Amino acid sequence: MSSIKNIDKQQEQSKKKLLDIDDTQKVARKYIERDNPHLLKTKDKLDNISPSMCLAKWTQVTLQLQTGHNHSCHHPKTHKINKKEIARNPSALHNTNYKKRQRRLMQTGIRPPECDYCWNIEDSSDRFSDRVFKSNEDWSMNSYDEIKNAHWRDDFNPRYVEVAFSNACNFKCSYCGPAYSTTWMDEIDKYGGYRTSTGFNDPKGLVVEDKIPILKRDPNPYVDSFWEWWPDLYHDLHTFRITGGEPLLSKDTWKVLDYIIEQKNPNRDLGLAINSNLGAPKELIDKFIKKMKIIEDNNLVREIIIFTSVDTWGEQAEYIRNGLDFNYFWDNCYTILRELDRVNLTFMSTYNALSVPNYRKLIHGVYKMKEEFTSADRYWNSATFLDSSYLRHPAHQTVQVLPMEWSNEIFKQAQDVDYLALPIFEHMYVGYSDIEVQKIKRIYDWMLSRNNEAALNRNRKDFGIFFKEHDKRRGTDFCKVFPELADFYHKCLETKADWREKK
């Protein structure tokens, strides 16, 4: 009898526990409903089609035409575009048979396994996943009815397109690779991959993934199909972003700009974005500014954002981004802001281990630009943004490899940005926005989250191997450029499997 009583008691307790969990979820849900009514509405609309629905599978695409890959959205791994499909139908650059099958799964309530990034979030928390955020964007939600009524076999013109025409690039940034840079490709052709534990940039990896870039001089059927599709695509576009390689070295970039300039009936709702390392020859930079000025002055698009990249300041930035002449780059940034008085210049900073010692200088440099160029005439509130995202791959160059005391410096940098931040994000105020502060704080949090000692030792060893080889191949001198990290570098070179950081 007593054991039955115990079971009853246990059941009662479990029931109470379940009720408590239920209550907690209800409270969490209440807060979500209060703070994000529009997102909740979007989620309900998606669920109305199916619980695995995401509009971005239709509305957004990244095209890597140099390798013939694409993905929708940017979370799933890229997949190969079928040459036969695009020969019949150029929109198959986006509407691949593979992707159509994923859409079918979504319409029938089955979760496509490639979208596990979102399913993981939804299954482990009450937070909205990117499926909801991306579907909630104008460029998605405006097509809701059309997508709801579409058959899974139907072709659909995306609204948000990112395209890389070629991997031609004059830089070989330390964390990049041959799929995105011809100078990297030349190095790998000459010396092979790096002898890190991961075989960093070993060309065998590209063969396995079918990502060997098509050479610039060779015919590229994916680019040909793009131009066949473009007249039909152009008027449906909400956002068009050209990436690379270095887009200014690609003739197709100029073709896009000329197309927009020459249009009798331009798509004035288009948001045009171009990535550039702003390290191309002077005549190309001047040509670029001239064409953007025509587009800007004649209101041929809704907005222009120029994305550029730099990861810290001066000589150290030059070391990370091999090919960069920092002063030339910085002058070009000023010229763009001076000549193009409506554009926004966003610095995409891939914050890595080598960014830490001098990042404060970049923070203050970008702030000076904000002070000088912020104006209500610009497309965006601020003339510049500092978008600091932490590097995740290759693991040997992330901030997590550094000794933990460097996290204090990252924290101080977040404090600096916070000091230079504005009270509210409005035209008349100059300074960093909340998101610019939070992104640096996030790097600090991420550095603290490392917990795999074995991986840490391996990555540190790889750090030493990579930069020793880097100096040898490229004639650079790590310890001269990074005296602050010289001791750490030497320790990495001596790293054995049992090296532990003192706590």
Add this chain to the structure above:
Amino acid sequence: MKITEPLFIPSIHKFGLSTSTIWDSMERDITYVVQIIPDWDAIPESFDAGVIIRNGKHTGLQVSHENGVAFAKGIVWTKVGSEEIPTVNAISLGEISKIKGEYINLVFHHSHKRKEIGLIVGFKDWTNPFTIKMNYEGDVVDYTDSWLWIGCCLGLVNDEDIMGKFHGEIKLAAAFQREFNDRDFLKMFPSNEEPDFTYENYYKLWSYKHPIFYCDFKDRTPYKFKDLSGNGNNLCVYREEWGDMF
């Protein structure tokens, strides 16, 4: 720096970038240190002007004047039984006509353990500061949600009386987790010498006193004055249109 708008530090930093928090500072010892030149003509008679205050049941430093005589006040509210009562420690600064335009150096200290509030006052040429201490009964009321204001008692309201606006100049504002004695006071404000509030001097002399914030009002943006202590407690300018999402 002439105070034209209220300045504040929120009780909790919205991005977690404060390394010495304001919200629980009344649950420990705390010392406020300021150098000010009140504009006595602009401060109404019998009006408590907030120099450095946690709002709510105000606690901190105020100045006022009555019948031509100026006062500095230290105040804290405590809970005795079910009743909340103020403990006010006041010190005369002398006749306004004699101190007009002069810098006043002020320290307010709250000792949590001794249940005591103390004031230290000095003028430029004083060789010995004047100190008074007073004990309070009960426990300090809950200040965890209160912001810390400089140049007023509460900036979130328009009502002049409730706002308790300070008129005048402020050259230094700082808070420490350690007590200041007369010797510390004279080190901070040396007699007949121009005090050095710069970062270098702060770092050399005062970083061991567990600062919460330290501001000499020299390094600033349009919206903030830099906290030189490195604790991320920058002093923000308060304007109504910015709301309270700090």
